[in-house]
Amino acid sequence: xxxxxxxxxxxxxxxxxxxxxxxxxxxxxxxxxxxxxxxxxxxxxxxxxxxxxxxxxxxxxxxxxxxxxxxxxxxxxxxxxxxxxxxxxxxxxxxxxxxxxxxxxxxxxxxxxxxxxxxxxxxxxxxxxxxxxxxxxxxxxxxxxxxxxxxxxxxxxxxxxxxxxxxxxxxxxxxxxxxxxxxxxxxxxxxxxxxxxxxxxxxxxxxxxxxxxxxxxxxxxxxxxxxxxxxxxxxxxxxxxxxxxxxxxxxxxxxxxxxxxxxxxxxxxxxxxxxxxxxxxxxxxxxxxxxxxxxxxxxxxxxxxxxxxxxxxxxxxxxxxxxxxxxxxxxxxxxxxxx
Amino acid sequence: xxxxxxxxxxxxxxxxxxxxxxxxxxxxxxxxxxxxxxxxxxxxxxxxxxxxxxxxxxxxxxxxxxxxxxxxxxxxxxxxxxxxxxxxxxxxxxxxxxxxxxxxxxxxxxxxxxxxxxxxxxxxxxxxxxxxxxxxxxxxxxxxxxxxxxxxxxxxxxxxxxxxxxxxxxxxxxxxxxxxxxxxxxxxxxxxxxxxxxxxxxxxxxxxxxxxxxxxxxxxxxxxxxxxxxxxxxxxxxxxxxxxxxxxxxxxxxxxxxxxxxxxxxxxxxxxxxxxxxxxxxxxxxxxxxxxxxxxxxxxxxxxxxxxxxxxxxxxxxxxxxxxxxxxxxxxxxxxxxxxxxxxxxxxxxxxxxxxxxxxxxxxxxxxxxxxxxxxxxxxxxxxxxxxxxxxxxxxxxxxxxxxxxxxxxxxxxxxxxxxxxxxxxxxxxxxxxxxxxxxxxxxxxxxxxxxxxxxxxxxxxxxxxxxxxxxxxxxxxxxxxxxxxxxxxxxxxxxxxxxxxxxxxxxxxxxxxxxxxxxxxxxx
Numbered sequence: 013x014x015x016x017x018x019x020x021x022x023x024x025x026x027x028x029x030x031x032x033x034x035x036x037x038x039x040x041x042x043x044x045x046x047x048x049x050x051x052x053x054x055x056x057x058x059x060x061x062x063x064x065x066x067x068x069x070x071x072x073x074x075x076x077x078x079x080x081x082x083x084x085x086x087x088x089x090x091x092x093x094x095x096x097x098x099x100x101x102x103x104x105x106x107x108x109x110x111x112x113x114x115x116x117x118x119x120x121x122x123x124x125x126x127x128x129x130x131x132x133x134x135x136x137x138x139x140x141x142x143x144x145x146x147x148x149x150x151x152x153x154x155x156x157x158x159x160x161x162x163x164x165x166x167x168x169x170x171x172x173x174x175x176x177x178x179x180x181x182x183x184x185x186x187x188x189x190x191x192x193x194x195x196x197x198x199x200x201x202x203x204x205x206x207x208x209x210x211x212x213x214x215x216x217x218x219x220x221x222x223x224x225x226x227x228x229x230x231x232x233x234x235x236x237x238x239x240x241x242x243x244x245x246x247x248x249x250x251x252x253x254x255x256x257x258x259x260x261x262x263x264x265x266x267x268x269x270x271x272x273x274x275x276x277x278x279x280x281x282x283x284x285x286x287x288x289x290x291x292x293x294x295x296x297x298x299x300x301x302x303x304x305x306x307x308x309x310x311x312x313x314x315x316x317x318x319x320x321x322x323x324x325x326x327x328x329x330x331x332x333x334x335x336x337x338x339x340x341x342x343x344x345x346x347x348x349x350x351x
Numbered sequence: 352x353x354x355x356x357x358x359x360x361x362x363x364x365x366x367x368x369x370x371x372x373x374x375x376x377x378x379x380x381x382x383x384x385x386x387x388x389x390x391x392x393x394x395x396x397x398x399x400x401x402x403x404x405x406x407x408x409x410x411x412x413x414x415x416x417x418x419x420x421x422x423x424x425x426x427x428x429x430x431x432x433x434x435x436x437x438x439x440x441x442x443x444x445x446x447x448x449x450x451x452x453x454x455x456x457x458x459x460x461x462x463x464x465x466x467x468x469x470x471x472x473x474x475x476x477x478x479x480x481x482x483x484x485x486x487x488x489x490x491x492x493x494x495x496x497x498x499x500x501x502x503x504x505x506x507x508x509x510x511x512x513x514x515x516x517x518x519x520x521x522x523x524x525x526x527x528x529x530x531x532x533x534x535x536x537x538x539x540x541x542x543x544x545x546x547x548x549x550x551x552x553x554x555x556x557x558x559x560x561x562x563x564x565x566x567x568x569x570x571x572x573x574x575x576x577x578x579x580x581x582x583x584x585x586x587x588x589x590x591x592x593x594x595x596x597x598x599x600x601x602x603x604x605x606x607x608x609x610x611x612x613x614x615x616x617x618x619x620x621x622x623x624x625x626x627x628x629x630x631x632x633x634x635x636x637x638x639x640x641x642x643x644x645x646x647x648x649x650x651x652x653x654x655x656x657x658x659x660x661x662x663x664x665x666x667x668x669x670x671x672x673x674x675x676x677x678x679x680x681x682x683x684x685x686x687x688x689x690x691x692x693x694x695x696x697x698x699x700x701x702x703x704x705x706x707x708x709x710x711x712x713x714x715x716x717x718x719x720x721x722x723x724x725x726x727x728x729x730x731x732x733x734x735x736x737x738x739x740x741x742x743x744x745x746x747x748x749x750x751x752x753x754x755x756x757x758x759x760x761x762x763x764x765x766x767x768x769x770x771x772x773x774x775x776x777x778x779x780x781x782x783x784x785x786x787x788x789x790x791x792x793x794x795x796x797x798x799x800x801x802x803x804x805x806x807x808x809x810x811x812x813x814x815x816x817x818x819x820x821x822x823x824x825x826x827x828x829x830x831x832x833x834x835x836x837x838x839x840x841x842x843x844x845x846x847x848x849x850x851x852x853x854x855x856x857x858x859x860x861x862x863x864x865x866x867x868x869x870x871x872x873x874x875x876x
Contacts, residue, residue, distance in 0.1 A: 047755055054406045056775070058488050059794050097398030099540060099557070107557050163590070171594065178600070179591055180584070181559065188562055188582055189386060191554065300586045302558025313720075315751055 019336075026332040033328045034086050037321045038079055046315040051095040069095075082321070091322035096314045101322045104307065109326065110197025111181060112304040116288040118219050119226035123281050127231035128274060131238025132265050138243060146235065153232030162225045162298040169221060177218050179300040186211045222299040226292055230284035234277035241273035248272075271345045278345070282338035286331045290323065389578040389856075389871050392592040392604035396585050397561055399485070400552065401539035402525035403478055406485035410521050412561050414868040415581055417525035417546030420453055420472070420504075420518035423777045423864040425680035427626070432682045432777075434515045438467060438526055438547065439504075442518075448511030448817030453504040453518070459570045461528035462544060462551045469498035474532040479523050482536075486522035486775050511817035513778060520776035521865040549573075549872035550581055560584050569872070576857070576875030593851075596621060602853045605867055608723070609667035612849065620854050625669050628848035629777070629863045631678045632724065634716070634841040635768040635786065635798030639761040642707060643714075649838035651701035652767075654694050655739060656841050657731045665727040669847035675831035676772070676782045678845040680863055682820060683779030683827040688835060690842075699739055710740035717756065718769040720747040725769050728843055743767075757797040768797040771846070777864050779827040780813040787839060800839045805830055 049066040050057060057065070066072060070081075085092055091101035134146035169176040177183060181199055186192055192211055195202050200219075203211035245251065246269055254264050289304055296303035304323060311319035343349045397409040402417050420439040426432035439453040459467035473496040480490050492512045497505040506514055518524055531538070531545035539545075544552040549571060550563035563581040565573070584601060586592045589608060595601035597618060607615065616623050636643045636652070643649055662670045671679065674688035691697075702709070716732075718725040726747065733743040746765070748756070757764050772795075774781035785794075788809065789801035812826035834840065848863050857875050862868065 045755055046751055050754070051751060054404070054485050056406065056486070056795070059792060061483065061488075064483060094398075097396075098404075098536065099398055100537070104557055107559075111558070166594075171598075178594060178598070179586070184388070184390075184582070187560065188388065188580065191562075297588045298591060300559075300584070300588065300591060302556070302585075306558060306587070313749055315749065 022332075022336055026329075029332060030325065030328055033324055034083055034321070035079075037317070037324050038082055041317040041321070042075070044315060046317075048095050048315075048317065051314060051316065052098070086321065086325055092318050094311070094316050094319045096311070096316040096319070101319055104319075105304075105322065105326065106197060108302055108304045108307045111302045112289055112292075114198050114200060115219065115222055115226065115292070115301060115303065116285050119223035119288060120230070120281055120285040122223050123227040123230040123234060123284070124277075126227065127234030127281070128238050128270070128277055130231075131235040131277065132242055132270055132273075134235070135239045135242030135246065136261070136265055143239075146239075150232040150235045153228040153235075156228060158225055158229070158292075159294045159298060161228055162222070162295055165221045165225060166298070176221055179218075179298070181215065181218050181301065182211070183214050183218075186214055222295050222301055225295050225299075226288050230281045233280045233284075237276040237280060238270075238273055241276055242269055245269045245272045272348065274345050275342050275349070278338055278341055282334050282341075286327070286334045289327050289330055386579045387576075387876065388580045388582055389603070389869075389874060389876075390582045390584060390595075390601045391869060392586045392595050392601040393583045394585075394587055394589070394592065394604075394606045396557055397555060397583070398557075399536070399540065400542070400544070400555065401536045402475075402527050402546070403482045403487065403523065404484035404536060406522050408867070410865065411868050412552065412555075412563065412583060413525060413546075414521065414548075414865055415550045415563055415871050416544045416548045416552055417527060418548050419520065419524040420526065421515050423516060423519040423862070425629075425777075425863055426682070426684075427680060432680065434519055437519075438472075439518070442515055444514070444817060446818065448513075448814065449508045451506045451508070451514040453506075455502045455504065456570070457502065459547050460568055461530075461547050462566055463528050463530055465528050465530060466501075467526070467547055468501045468529075469504045470501070471529045472496070472504045472526050473498055474529055475526045478527075478532045479525075486520065489517050489520050489523055489776055511814040513816045513820070516778055517776050519864070521868065522775060524776070553580075558585060563871075571872060574875065578871055578874065578876075581871045596851055596853065599853065602856055603850060603869055605848075605850045607849070607851060609665070609669065609849070612667055612669075615851055622852050622854045622856075622859075624850045624852060624859065624861060626848045626861055627671060627679050627863065628773070628846045628866070629678050629681060630771050630773040630846040630848075630866070631673050631676060631782075632728065632769070632771055632843040632846060633673070633676060633786070634728075634843060635770065635796075635800075636838065636840055637761060637764065637766050637768075637798060638801070638839065639799040640766070642705070642712065643766055645705050646837045647701050647705035648707060651698040651705070651707075651739075652736070652741075653838045653841045654691055654701065655698040655732070655735045656843070657693055657735050658690075658843070659693065660731050661724075661728045662844050664731070665724045666844060666847055669849060670844040671847075673842035673845050675835055675842055676786065676840070677779045677827070677831060681774070681777055681779065683824050683831075685828045685831050688828075688831060693735070695735060695738055702739060712741040713744065714741060714766040715744045715746055716767040716769060717746045717748050717753045717765040719750045719753060724844075724846075729769065754797075758793050761793065761799045767841075769843075770797070773866060778813070778816060779824075779831075780809060780816065783809045783827065783830055783834075784813070787834060798840055800834075802833070802837075805833050808833075 048069060049062050049071055052069055053061040053065040093099060094101055130146055134143040137143050166178055170178040192199060192202050193206055195205055199215040203215055251264060251269055254268050290308050291305060292303060293305035293309045296306045308323045395408045397412050399405045399409050402413055405413055418438050420437060422435045422437045424433050424435050438456055438459060440456045442453045444451050455467060476490055476496060479487050492508040492510045493506050494509050495507045528545035542552050542555050549566060549569045551566045553562040553564045555561045561583040565579050589606060592604045593607055596604055612623055615621050636649045638644055658672050662668060672690055674690055675685050677684045716729055718729055729745040733745060736743045757768050772782055772786060786796055787800045788806055790796045793799055808826055808830045812823045816823035848861055850861055852859050855876050858873050
């Protein structure tokens with residue numbers, strides 16, 4: 013009951029966030045100097061074509077009418093067409109969003125699997141060699157520019173060792189010769205649905221390098237946060253009591269201390285997941301990953317507002333959902349946190 | 352113990368991942384099942400696959416899927432430019448240039464099995480005109496299309512225009528199947544193709560790739576070694592594109608920075624093909640506003656431009672100094688046009704003649720953000736102008752914003768507008784009309800140049816080009832000399848067309864009339 017009320021309250025608040033963002037996007041679209049009609053009319057339009065586009069897009073309608081039709085479109089998810097490409101935005105999103113989510117989820121899992129245990133272990137061996145190496149590694153992971161790390165990984169794993177692919181989501185075998193049927197848009201899921209383990213492993217191998225690149229920053233931060241939280245928790249009396257009771261070291265670290273210490277790491281990793289949805293442009297470009305970041309950055313450069321608006325809305329929803337998930341996860345892990 | 356176990360497990364997992372995966376290394380040129388693939392690393396996507404409205408990179412895909420009535424072959428190696436038959440075997444213009452009769456090639460079929468008929472040609476052009484998008488304006492003079500028999504198309508025009516060249520355009524001139532002329536844009540963009548070309552579209556995944564597959568019944572037939580599939584991999588990152596080419600994962604690309612070309616030339620498995628393009632870089636002077644309304648000031652600026660430095664530093668010496676606005680390879684190019692060398696003293700004298708006091712002049716130049724050549728041209732010019740006491744402010748802008756600013760109000764806009772131009776179909780009139788013919792509201796004449804004598808000269812030459820191309824050429828050259836004399840713009844550099852291909856690809860020739868298009872049917876490995 014408690015949970016339901018909490019969820020409902022968050023949901024109502026989210027509606028206001030989404031409304032606010034919608035209004036903001038619309039206002040920005042009006043203020044920024046650009047001519048949607050000229051954009052819509054194509055790369056080299058005649059004056060007549062621009063006027064025709066103005067009529068098609070109903071750009072001469074009063075402001076409030078345009079806002080209400082814009083808001084209605086946003087609310088129904090009928091995002092309309094891109095000014096620049098005249099393609100249906102919903103169609104494009106159905107390609108770019110799953111690709112992005114697949115990468116973001118995979119890299120988030122990687123970040124947690126690397127960052128949190130590393131944080132726990134360095135806290136346990138505080139001051140030791142492992143701690144110092146870990147400190148160095150986490151600083152390197154956070155400080156390394158993504159594009160540089162991406163190129164290093166490509167050079168090492170793809171070009172030198174040749175054990176991982178350079179770029180893309182699938183090898184030619186699965187993309188060109190025997191295409192994977194797209195059901196969910198998530199290649200990991202689609203390959204399993206199609207019963208093709210080879211395609212599954214191919215997808216996985218393509219995910220490793222970009223996901224590792226994206227995971228480096230949150231993993232580094234998560235490690236530092238977990239470490240400092242752990243050090244504090246490990247001095248608490250209940251840990252001392254657990255030690256006195258003779259519980260095993262790992263049981264104390266992962267079973268008793270970590271749940272109290274994982275909160276900050278979860279928050280950071282969760283937010284970096286949301287950031288990765290559109291913020292991973294460089295990684296997407298370097299690995300030729302068909303992600304939302306590339307899609308949106310192109311739209312921003314050409315002031316393609318329907319695309320910007322649609323993507324903003326989708327990302328806002330993801331942020332809201334992610335924040336909620338983080339809060340719930342903290343409540344589940346840490347018995348001290350109540351909703 | 353625990354820790355070591357963890358590390359060991361992770362290590363084994365990584366090894367297992369590496370070993371278990373069917374990683375494709377080396378050259379996936381011929382797949383295990385014998386399918387031969389030509390792979391193009393293309394730096395941009397293909398948003399519009401509708402032959403009526405496509406007016407962008409999509410042309411690279413459509414040119415392998417659809418065909419035009421004719422094809423333009425540029426002037427090269429001393430040979431004159433010409434128009435070659437494609438879907439039309441022959442054509443003829445009436446003496447007044449107002450009636451054009453095309454005879455169609457027999458035995459041509461669309462991908463859906465329908466025959467190529469005069470009706471299909473008529474329906475294609477009429478759909479393209481009716482939708483009115485993209486480059487459909489190339490058909491503007493066409494009043495009616497008659498089809499006296501299945502193999503004859505007669506176009507009647509309102510005003511004369513060289514329709515043999517129009518029909519060869521890289522956009523909006525595609526002929527498509529009768530069954531597709533009532534389809535909408537979405538049908539084509541869903542990956543349906545209805546052309547007569549050697550390949551048909553198999554799939555298009557935005558942000559990733561377009562796949563074309565051989566149309567077995569292609570009228571041109573298939574030679575041994577021709578490719579079964581064409582794959583356009585969309586790769587924005589030039590470093591990645593270069594890696595793919597070096598490793599053999601891709602066969603063709605363009606857009607690699609000029610600085611990298613030297614190392615690519617050394618690569619034994621790659622070939623760097625450089626030819627003149629039809630794209631020229633031009634700086635449009637704001638002729639409506641002081642001080643650039645004074646031809647002397649414009650001449651001074653033009654003569655202060657560091658042409659040689661821009662060409663050597665900006666295009667690795669592959670570009671050519673522009674002789675007026677029409678690049679070489681196009682009929683109407685003026686190979687004898689006077690191009691003075693950079694001369695700051697002469698520029699200073701011209702400024703003094705114009706009554707410009709040294710040190711007071713401030714000018715703004717706008718160019719497209721992210722264009723390295725434009726940025727460099729601006730920087731080097733700025734340095735030269737500084738020596739003349741002129742302050743040039745460089746203003747990089749998104750193309751859309753740059754264009755909006757220039758169209759809004761000539762009195763409040765930029766002083767110099769740096770941009771590229773290439774022709775929609777290959778006639779000097781395309782450059783001269785769009786960039787310099789007077790306009791009531793600015794569209795692409797962004798220097799706002801207005802000269803009634805010039806207008807009359809090029810309009811008449813355009814009419815003449817439908818009947819007597821050599822006579823028209825004389826007038827077009829005369830018009831270009833006017834622009835050079837009055838320094839209506841600074842004519843910077845004719846861009847080189849640089850393509851990188853794998854050395855084992857045979858029969859590759861680029862055609863600048865179709866920007867960055869590769870006609871894959873002609874190639875083999």
